[in-house]
Amino acid sequence: MTSDTYQLDETDRRILLALDADPRVPIMMLAQQLGLARGTVQTRLERLANSGALRPNTARILPAAMGRGVSAFVSAELDQARLNEAIAGLRQIPEVLECVAPAGDTDLLLRVSATDPDDLYRVSEEIRLCPGITRTSTSMILRDVIPYRTTELLKKLSGDKH
Amino acid sequence: MTSDTYQLDETDRRILLALDADPRVPIMMLAQQLGLARGTVQTRLERLANSGALRPNTARILPAAMGRGVSAFVSAELDQARLNEAIAGLRQIPEVLECVAPAGDTDLLLRVSATDPDDLYRVSEEIRLCPGITRTSTSMILRDVIPYRTTELLKKLSGDKH
DNA sequence: GGGTCCACTGATCATTTTGACTAAAATCTA
DNA sequence: TAGATTTTAGTCAAAATGATCAGTGGACCC
Numbered sequence: 001m002t003s004d005t006y007q008l009d010e011t012d013r014r015i016l017l018a019l020d021a022d023p024r025v026p027i028m029m030l031a032q033q034l035g036l037a038r039g040t041v042q043t044r045l046e047r048l049a050n051s052g053a054l055r056p057n058t059a060r061i062l063p064a065a066m067g068r069g070v071s072a073f074v075s076a077e078l079d080q081a082r083l084n085e086a087i088a089g090l091r092q093i094p095e096v097l098e099c100v101a102p103a104g105d106t107d108l109l110l111r112v113s114a115t116d117p118d119d120l121y122r123v124s125e126e127i128r129l130c131p132g133i134t135r136t137s138t139s140m141i142l143r144d145v146i147p148y149r150t151t152e153l154l155k156k157l158s159g160d161k162h
Numbered sequence: 163m164t165s166d167t168y169q170l171d172e173t174d175r176r177i178l179l180a181l182d183a184d185p186r187v188p189i190m191m192l193a194q195q196l197g198l199a200r201g202t203v204q205t206r207l208e209r210l211a212n213s214g215a216l217r218p219n220t221a222r223i224l225p226a227a228m229g230r231g232v233s234a235f236v237s238a239e240l241d242q243a244r245l246n247e248a249i250a251g252l253r254q255i256p257e258v259l260e261c262v263a264p265a266g267d268t269d270l271l272l273r274v275s276a277t278d279p280d281d282l283y284r285v286s287e288e289i290r291l292c293p294g295i296t297r298t299s300t301s302m303i304l305r306d307v308i309p310y311r312t313t314e315l316l317k318k319l320s321g322d323k324h
Numbered sequence: 325g326g327g328t329c330c331a332c333t334g335a336t337c338a339t340t341t342t343g344a345c346t347a348a349a350a351t352c353t354a
Numbered sequence: 355t356a357g358a359t360t361t362t363a364g365t366c367a368a369a370a371t372g373a374t375c376a377g378t379g380g381a382c383c384c
Binding site: 005006007008016017019020021022023024045049051052053054055056057058059060061062063064065066067068069071072073087090091094095096097098099100101102103104108109111113139140141142143144145146147148149150151152153154155156157 | 167168169170178179181182183184185186207211213214215216217218219220221222223224225226227228229230231233234235249252253256257258259260261262263264265266270271273275301302303304305306307308309310311312313314315316317318319
Binding site: 188 | 331332333334341342
C-alpha cells in the first residue's frame with residue numbers, strides 16, 4: 001500500500017542530479033562525470049524514462065512563459081455524489097494545472113493559472129460551472145516565495161543512505 | 163510590470179510539445195518531425211535552456227519515486243516583521259517543495275512531502291520552529307486528482323494564434 | 325526605395341555520440 | 355555458496371553534434 005512507484009536508487013539520484021542543469025548532455029559526458037560505464041548510464045536513463053517516476057517534460061515550463069502571469073488556488077466544494085463528473089469537467093479546463101483532494105473541509109483544491117485577473121475570473125466561472133461543483137473560493141497567489149523544487153530533497157536522499 | 167519572463171512563441175511551443183515524451187530525442191529527429199531546419203531547432207533549444215522559462219530538470223521527479231508518498235499543504239501564519247527570516251528558515255527544509263504567499267487570511271502556503279504520516283508530523287514541527295512562524299495548519303493530500311500538467315495549456319496556446 | 329536587422333534555411337566539415345552487441349567482472353541475495 | 359542481476363569495458367557501423375557559412379525573406383526605420 002505504500003506505493004507501486006518505481007523507487008530511485010543512489011545511482012538514479014546521481015544521474016538525475018547531474019542531469020539537472022541540462023537534461024540533454026550526452027550520455028558519455030554523464031558517464032565519465034559520474035565515473036560509470038556508458039552502458040550503465042544508458043540503461044538507467046532508459047529505465048527512468050519508462051519508470052513513471054518522471055512527469056512529462058512540459059511540467060518544466062513556467063506558466064509565466066506561456067503568458068500566464070497570474071496563479072491562484074481555488075478550493076471547491078461539491079456534491080459528493082457527482083465527484084467523477086466534476087473531475088471530468090475540471091480535466092477539460094487547461095488552466096486547471098493541478099487538482100488534489102485534501103483532508104478537511106474543502107473537497108477539492110485546484111491550482112489555476114491565468115493571463116490576468118480578468119482571465120482568472122473567467123476561469124473561476126468555468127470551474128464553477130462544472131457539474132457537481134456547488135461553491136468555489138479563489139485565492140490569488142501574490143508571490144512565489146519558494147518556486148517548486150525537488151533538488152534539495154534529492155540531495156538529502158543522496159546523503160541519506162551512506 | 164506584466165513580467166520580464168521570456169515568452170514562448172509558436173515555434174518554441176511546437177518544439178516543447180514534441181519534446182514532451184522524451185526530452186532527449188536527437189535534434190535532427192525533432193527538426194524533420196517539425197519541418198524545421200536543424201540549425202533552427204538547435205538555436206531554439208539553446209535559447210530555451212537559457213531563457214529561464216524552464217524549471218530545473220529535477221522538477222520532473224515525482225516525490226513518490228523518492229520514497230515521499232505523503233504530501234500535504236501547510237498554511238502558516240507569521241509575525242510579518244520576520245517574514246524574511248521565516249522564508250530563509252523554510253528554504254532550509256528540503257521537504258518544503260514550494261511556498262507561496264496567497265491573498266487572504268493565511269500568510270504562507272507550503273507544499274510539503276514526507277515519507278509517511280509520522281514523518282509529516284516531524285516536518286510540520288520543523289516548520290513550526292522556523293523563526294517568525296506563529297501557527298501552522300497541516301492538511302494532508304488524500305488523492306492526486308489531476309497531477310500537475312501544463313501540456314493542455316501549451317496545446318491551447320498552439321491553437322490560439324491561428 | 326534603400327538599408328539594416330534578424331530568423332530561418334540548407335549546406336559543409338571533422339569530431340563525437342549513439343544504439344546494439346559482446347564477454348568478463350563485480351555485486352546482490354536467497 | 356550458487357544463481358541472478360548489474361556493471362564494466364570493449365567492439366562496430368550509422369547517425370548526430372557543434373560550428374560554420376552564404377543565401378533568402380520578412381519586418382522595421384529613415
